[in-house]
Amino acid sequence: MYINSPGGEVGSAFHLIDVIKQSSIPVYTYGMGSIASCGVLLMMSGKKGYRYLTQNTSIMSHQYSWGSKGKEHELYARIKQFEISSEKLINHYKKCTGQSEKYIRKNLLPESDIWMTPLEAVKHGIADKVIETY
Numbered sequence: 001m002y003i004n005s006p007g008g009e010v011g012s013a014f015h016l017i018d019v020i021k022q023s024s025i026p027v028y029t030y031g032m033g034s035i036a037s038c039g040v041l042l043m044m045s046g047k048k049g050y051r052y053l054t055q056n057t058s059i060m061s062h063q064y065s066w067g068s069k070g071k072e073h074e075l076y077a078r079i080k081q082f083e084i085s086s087e088k089l090i091n092h093y094k095k096c097t098g099q100s101e102k103y104i105r106k107n108l109l110p111e112s113d114i115w116m117t118p119l120e121a122v123k124h125g126i127a128d129k130v131i132e133t134y
Helices: 010-022 038-043 072-097 101-107 118-124
Strands: 002-005 029-036 051-054 058-061 114-116 129-131
Touching: 002 038, 010 038, 010 072, 029 038, 038 058, 051 118, 058 118, 072 101, 114 118, 118 129
Parallel strands: 002 029, 029 051, 029 058, 051 129
Antiparallel strands: 058 114
């Protein structure tokens, strides 16, 4: 799976992650160009040992964000959904990177966006190898 993605909606990303994880065929992931937010979730979902980044890829990870508007009872429902999604996000990072929750919150999901080089992404466990393209 070749990934060049600015991100997107978390539920849609987890749909694709479920497809990847349930596949009987190993899914190799290749990040190129720019992978950000949900794009990172997809990148690290590939078969361990076969998650590649090209040397010019830009990688951005950040905390899950969401919009909020509506009536009070709707906001409470959204908060519950936010908590569920945040827990899924942390668990996914833990499974795919092998890092602790504390490490992930500090280094991969801090308050501000974090941009990484491909080598930094490998160090953090998001990918396995950087491919030289020239």
